[in-house]
Amino acid sequence: MALGERGGWDKSESRYCGVETDFNDDMPHLLSFNLSSGGFDFVVASLGDLGKHSHNLMDPNYRPSLMEKDIGGGSHVLPFAGSDLVLSPSQWSSHVVGKISSWIDLDSEDEILRTDSETTLKQEISWASHLSLQACLLPSPKGASCANYARCVNQILQSLNNMQLWLRIPLVKNDDDTTDFIPSGDSWELWNSFRLLCEHHSQLSVALDVLSSLPSANSLGRWLGEPVRAAIIHTDSFLTNARGYPCLSRRHQKLITGFLNHSIQVVISGKLNHGVPSVSLDSALDHTGTNVESSQRHSLRPYLDYIAYLYQRMDPLPEQERFELSYRDFLQSPLQGHNPLFHIISDEFCTIEFSNYYLSFQPLMDNLEAQTYETFEKDSVKYIQYQRAIGNALVDRVPDEEASSLTTVLMVVGAGRGPLVRASLQAAEETGRKLKIYAVEKNPNAVVTLHSLVRLEGWEKTVTIVSCDMRCWDAPEKADILVSELLGSFGDNELSPECLDGAQRFLKQDGISIPSSYTSFIQPVTASKLHNDVIPCLCAQVSPLEAISFSSKCALALQVKSHKDVVHFETAYVVKVHSVARLAPCEPVFTFTHPNFSTKKSNQRYKKLRFEIPSDTGSAMVHGFAGYFDAMLYKDVHLGIEPSTATPNMFSCCASSSVCFVESYFDTGLQIPAWFAIFFPLRTPVCIRPGSPLEVHFWRCCGSTKVWYEWCVASPNPSPVHNSNGRSYWVGL
Amino acid sequence: MALGERGGWDKSESRYCGVETDFNDDMPHLLSFNLSSGGFDFVVASLGDLGKHSHNLMDPNYRPSLMEKDIGGGSHVLPFAGSDLVLSPSQWSSHVVGKISSWIDLDSEDEILRTDSETTLKQEISWASHLSLQACLLPSPKGASCANYARCVNQILQSLNNMQLWLRIPLVKNDDDTTDFIPSGDSWELWNSFRLLCEHHSQLSVALDVLSSLPSANSLGRWLGEPVRAAIIHTDSFLTNARGYPCLSRRHQKLITGFLNHSIQVVISGKLNHGVPSVSLDSALDHTGTNVESSQRHSLRPYLDYIAYLYQRMDPLPEQERFELSYRDFLQSPLQGHNPLFHIISDEFCTIEFSNYYLSFQPLMDNLEAQTYETFEKDSVKYIQYQRAIGNALVDRVPDEEASSLTTVLMVVGAGRGPLVRASLQAAEETGRKLKIYAVEKNPNAVVTLHSLVRLEGWEKTVTIVSCDMRCWDAPEKADILVSELLGSFGDNELSPECLDGAQRFLKQDGISIPSSYTSFIQPVTASKLHNDVIPCLCAQVSPLEAISFSSKCALALQVKSHKDVVHFETAYVVKVHSVARLAPCEPVFTFTHPNFSTKKSNQRYKKLRFEIPSDTGSAMVHGFAGYFDAMLYKDVHLGIEPSTATPNMFSCCASSSVCFVESYFDTGLQIPAWFAIFFPLRTPVCIRPGSPLEVHFWRCCGSTKVWYEWCVASPNPSPVHNSNGRSYWVGL
Known part of the structure; x- marks a missing residue:
């Protein structure tokens, strides 16, 4: 039922909270207990549960005796007798994350344990995959060495369906080994080895076990660039507040809200550790607004409630940030034929609004579209800064006493639909300086709009529109101020230096370029x-x-x-x-x-x-x-x-x-x-x-x-x- | 004229010896002096020489003043006025290695020097490339940092013709910095950085400057796996023998013969440092057998003579090794459809004799050809070892007293054209044991030869030929000894384990497999x-x-x-x-x-x-x-x-x-x-x-x-x- 609402715009997966469950062979009951009465969105359940009619997989502690048979080569998947029917397909895929038997140890010195582990791992993942689960939780590697485990997982990944594999990693870093190259004290090293061996496979991700003590902030920060899908918080890591309810330390709170803000799902694990007073149950729920339907209250509900509280307490995103949510971490290729793959990419990109690609666009080789101008012009802060800069330049160039006599020649190179023309005029008005503007624009379509803007605003006497590439224009006079907005995200990456080198032909020797440097x-x-x-x-x-x-x-x-x-x-x-x-x-x-x-x-x-x-x-x-x-x-x-x-x-x-x-x-x-x-x-x-x-x-x-x-x-x-x-x-x- | 003859079979480039020359603007004379009278095969000459009619490149110390012009972007190549005509095209390409101006320093802190260096480097290589030189010698990086130099060379490599670029690297390693990660004392580190930045480009190789003191043997050994094309030996590195002639220390001798054996060309550099007595010139030449045509003797001739002496003193290669010379370091792909690229590769391989590919072949999926059997059977040492092993097994199995009564059943699985059958029969004769042989072979063509061999040798009573895959054969009796030769270069890589697992069905419980392990x-x-x-x-x-x-x-x-x-x-x-x-x-x-x-x-x-x-x-x-x-x-x-x-x-x-x-x-x-x-x-x-x-x-x-x-x-x-x-x-x- 999700952690709550944040204005309806948060579609990230971190709205959903899971619970790690003990072994239980009645999956329908397990699900209804944790979801309907517990309020959780999904369960992380032993795959021993899932194959309930298969005698071999009943017990998560079961170790296959396959070594006694002729195993030939590949892993044998035992026949499962229709046990996928205990839940509907959508229940399996929406509400169950499979938990691989935690006893497996593929890097054990014991060859039989190693082989048993490999067989079990392959069987359980194959079964989870058959059930179309969205993810499986892999137990943490048992020691510092994980090559055989990684090799086996890597084999599995080569032919896996869409399922994600979450490798469980304890969030541990002992700070005393910073100079030691052996990854003894830093679990990030373990993850790093594993994923390098698996070649950064996109279906391999991390489930972090959040413990009661946390490493340094910088050390935690690394994980935000890693594919962390879940944070498993053990009830032991919670503190108790004055009213007896579970709560988290400030550092834990910060960490969890950071996770929630990065689409990382929380999973609660462990037993009730807090003597929550049962009388005040209803008041405890006030801040979540959820209803308790069942008298058989889930013992981990107070922890879920606390996470929901943290979630709902997060600052709402400003409008523009919400608008940009869908662009987070999506690569946009530079266009304009910079790249031989341009045409292919743009074909594939059709689902994302076209105009937004042009944020990285530059005016030299192609013409922008109307929508793109719209996007640019939205950025009012940018034009306020330009207006301030132009105003200051005007004042520096023309002393107050000459304000009414001296006319400053200002050229906007790459005028587009006119936002910098408007900013310039506003700056002139603000500072009481007289201005003559040339608006140079090579896109004939933008020029049409520019003309109508000038007519509409009555700027005809001040603004001359030049429909020309600034690199070829033969200016009738030299400018005092050259204004442009040719910068890309990396400054010079859209050829601002080359454009302005071309345009400065018509700037006076003591003229001003805005921008003056970048x-x-x-x-x-x-x-x-x-x-x-x-x-x-x-x-x-x-x-x-x-x-x-x-x-x-x-x-x-x-x-x-x-x-x-x-x-x-x-x-x-x-x-x-x-x-x-x-x-x-x-x-x-x-x-x-x-x-x-x-x-x-x-x-x-x-x-x-x-x-x-x-x-x-x-x-x-x-x-x-x-x-x-x-x-x-x-x-x-x-x-x-x-x-x-x-x-x-x-x-x-x-x-x-x-x-x-x-x-x-x-x-x-x-x-x-x-x-x-x-x-x-x-x-x-x-x-x-x-x-x-x-x-x-x-x-x-x-x-x-x-x-x-x-x-x-x-x-x-x-x-x-x-x-x-x-x-x-x-x-x- | 090459260092001499080694039976005519040595076609490697190390037969040729070069000389590094000073700046000289008369290239035809430079060539005739060093080649005809000096006895060298090629000169390593300043590219300043090469563009003799170009005022800019005359002086190797010249630094372009291009910074004063508008250099726009790419490197400008100055027009050369037909100076490539001073030598014939084949003289340029066979006898001249270009030497890039040694003053260049692309990693200097001085931006102008850096830019000058880049311009010069690109100009000189472009000129050398126009002359179709086989190689250019690049000066050693000036400091520990070489990123800009490598970036520029990498750009050049992207569009270079066949020319090789030899990066000059002094052969230096100070042993006191083995724990230090900074490549201060080990010139290999410098080379390693450079080639990593250039992505192991196949046209980038090394010219080692051999100095008077040498690093440890293990440190030197690393270079044999690197693309070293030339060893430049300075005359300072030579000692003087009792008769006043230059010679090398034992360690230097070992190094140079190692180089000569690995197709690394020697280049002599420096001035005459030894007071060679001119009266004994003729006797000094005895060991090379070359003639002195000119009275104007080349001052470095004694050094060349010494290298020629080392070359000719090298042990001749045995016949088989000579036969295999052309296979040195050539990758041969496993065949038999192990690899999806099989057919492509085999098509391209047509210039190399077909049979030799099958050295890595195995009998499971395909049939060998006659030539391949020929190759296998050539290996007499192998069959002598088999014969010894079979002999020992026969003696262990049958005591002397039962030698005439007990018949040992021996099966050759994968008999081919019969070499193991022959070895078994010879072992039986040698040890006086009675043998019954089943020769199992799945290739019907080999079976034809096998039948004729058996007839020819009169083995009909002892040898039963079974034309069958050993994995399917229904043997009429069980064997005492199972003999096979199914091993690949990596032992089990041609499925010997799987084949023998299948064949051991018809081996007695106490029977012997030859081989018994690998x-x-x-x-x-x-x-x-x-x-x-x-x-x-x-x-x-x-x-x-x-x-x-x-x-x-x-x-x-x-x-x-x-x-x-x-x-x-x-x-x-x-x-x-x-x-x-x-x-x-x-x-x-x-x-x-x-x-x-x-x-x-x-x-x-x-x-x-x-x-x-x-x-x-x-x-x-x-x-x-x-x-x-x-x-x-x-x-x-x-x-x-x-x-x-x-x-x-x-x-x-x-x-x-x-x-x-x-x-x-x-x-x-x-x-x-x-x-x-x-x-x-x-x-x-x-x-x-x-x-x-x-x-x-x-x-x-x-x-x-x-x-x-x-x-x-x-x-x-x-x-x-x-x-x-x-x-x-x-x-x-």
Whole structure:
């Protein structure tokens, strides 16, 4: 029945709360008890229960005696006698997560136990798969070594249907072993080994066992970039409040709301540990508003109620953030033929509104559509900043005493449907300066709208519309101020430097460019979803379900997938990053300043960057780099999405400079500016450890017909140089 | 004119010796002086020389002033005025290696120097490429950081013609930094970073500067698995012998003969440092037999003469080894439909004699051809071992006193054209035992030959020929001894366990199987050639030249190449390993014992292995694992190719158990048994460091229709599990 309502817009899976159940051979009763009277949404139940009519699987402690038979080769699945009929198919798939027998130990020194474990694992998953369960919970590896377990799971994953496998991992990190390479004290290392052995398979994910003590915030932060599907909270981890009810410590609360905000489902496990006074049951339920139908109250209900309380207490998302929910962590490919795969991708993208792709668009090679202008113009904060910058520039350029005599020539290059023209006029009005505006726009369709806007607003005397590419325009006079909005998520990635180099021909020597400079930034991130989406890029964006079945049903899916891997992994994507772990603060990459009348100028750039991860993080996986920009529009008026300095509320964001860049996640998840970032993937994710800095090199390369980036990791282990010669991804001049 | 003759069979490039020259603007004279009178085969000359009519490239110290011009984007190649005419095209390509200006420093902090360097590098390589030079020598990176240099070289490699780029690397390793991860003292680290950044490009190779002091033998050994094309020996590194002539230390001699044996060309560099007495010039030349045509003697001639002396002093290769020269380091794909790419590969293989592929063949699914039997039967040592084993088994089974009364029933399963039948009969004659032989063979064509052999030799009374698959044969009586030769290079990889499981039905409970057991072995190797050949597998085996042009001419070659990468990297290859570095001693993997009447037996196997590299090796790259087998035929009579215990002279090899497994290479290169090994590649090579053991897992998996291996690295960094479910490579049952 879900944790509650958050205005109806939260469609994420974290609305649903599960319960881990003991062995019980009456599945219909188990379900009705936990769901109808318990209020849970699903049960995590032993697969011993599921095969209730199969004598072999009745007891979860059962170990197959198959070793006595001639097992030949593959695993034998025992015949099940119609026990799938005890529940309806939709009950199985919606309300049951299968729990694999916890005694299995595929890395035991005991060969018979190992073989028994493998047989049982394969049988139970095969049975769960037959029941179309959505997920199975795999027991945690028993020791530090998990290669045989991973090998077996990897085999299973090669031919699995849509089912997810949740590997149970205790949330443990002993801080005293940060310099030790052996993953003794950090369960993340165990997960990391397992998933590397299984090649980042998209159906392998994590169920974290949340214990009563928690590792450091930075260490917890890593998990937000990992494919965590469930957080299993044992009743032992709850405290007792003054009224005798279970509650969580502040750090636990923060963690759980962080999880809920990242589509991670909560599962309650264990026994009633709190002497909840039965008289006050009704009042305890006040904050959830749910009804108790049954007199036989579920003993874990107080814990569920507490989680529901946390869920409902979370801050509502602002409107723009809600609008963007569906874009969270979805890769958007750069368009405009930068990428040889452009046409394929755009075909597949049909389910997502077309206009929104053009957030990463630039005006050089193609024309935008009306809807796209709509999206751009929505960003009122941006135009307020422009208005402030233009106003300040006007005041600096024209002293008060000359305000009525001097007319400033302002050119808007890339005027679109006129938002910067409007901002300029408003700035002139505000500052009492006289303005002559040239609105240069190459898209003839936008020019139509621009003309009608000018007529409508009566700007004919002030505004001259020029229907021309700024690179070819022969201006009749030189400008005092050149205003443009050509920046991409990574600043210069939409050729603003090249465009403005072309346009500054008609800027006076002492003229002002708005923006006057911009800088790109990157930071290393754990982003397993983005990494996985890069691979089956063509499919994953249509429907995650289709993509999974596509990749798993082909025997040689890997070959199919790898075909275009290099191109996909050498492409930068525009993405609203959400489920990522930011492993270190941003570092600046490239800076451009305008105007630049130097004769030796080049728009090529090269930057070497070093990132240190905090020592209490532990090791972490870098799947790539999140990229941002910050622009100085004029003097101190800036605009940007670099998280520590992002313009507040720009594009509806609510950024704040947070001291602890990871912990901030757990507050509300809304610390990150909402203008989409850019993501530079790494072909092979790199594992970094505290004390071994990550050394990264970025190049901006310019050819005669295109501009592109190359990037590589030089340390701790060198990667290939990505996108050599712009072979995979470029922007056409 | 080459270093001399070694019986005419040595066609390797190491016959040719080069000389590094100073700057000289008269190329025809430079060539005639060094080749005709100097006796060298090629010159390594500044590209400053080459563009002699181009004012910009005259002086190798020239730095372009292009920064003053508008350089736009790409590198501008200046017009060269026909200076390629000073030599004929074949002179350019056969006798000149271009030397890139040594001042270039692409990783300088000085941006102008960096940009100048990039421009010069691209210009000079473009010019060398226009001249169709075979190779260019790139100066050594100036510091520990080489990312920008590598990025630029990588860009060049993407569109280079067939030319090789030799990166100059000093042969240096300070032994005091073995625990330090920073590549301060080990030049191998520098090379390793560079080639990782360039993605193991097949046209990027190494020219080692051999200095007067040498690193440890294990450290030197690493280079044999790397693509070293040239060893540049400075005259300073030579000692002076009693007669005043240059000579090398014993360790240097060993190194140079090791190089010569691995197709690494020697280049002499520097000035005459030895006061060679001019009177004894003629006697000094005695050992080379070359003539001095010119009175103007080349000052470096004594050094060349010494190298020629070392070359000619090398032990001649035995006949079989010479026969196998063309197989060195060529991957041979397993056939028999084990691999989905089978038919493609076999089509491409047409230039290599067909029969030799079948060295890795097994009798289960296909029939061998006559030529293949010929190859097998050539291996007389093998049959001598079989004869000894059968003889010992006969004596153990039948006491002397019953020799004339008891008849031993011996079955040869997989009799082929009869070599084991002959060996059995000879063993019986030698030991005076009576024998009844069933020769079971499923190939009806071999059976024809077998019948004629039996008639010809008059064996009709002793030998019964059974034209039947051993798995189906209904034997009329049970055997005392079961003899087979079903082993592959990796022991059980041709299904010997499964075949013998089937055949032991007709073996008596106390009967003997020959072989009685066999074990596979692996060791980690550096094998850059094998690694590179796995990728463009379909081409590289036809002609290395074709493969190179194929891969470099396509703009998106990487995509094309990666298409089948996974399948290729998950396949084991039969290969005569030669240019590999064996990084640690072999470890045993799987053992099978026959007969095995246990009811619980399974032919599945799982083995975890740990390898430690010697601490003085330094870090090294593991491209995969070389695999071998050793079989106990009967009691102490064994047969095998595991290097430390290999059967002497088996298949013409001359193995010896060497204490230092790497150093042995430098002696004559003939320490390795000649029966081909197996190579298990790693999809991504793994870098290992002393003190961090390499943990490897191998599985032998059995399904209902096939048998396959899976393998992975678990430590220091986990790799994916290779060949999951045998998706890429298997053997059909």
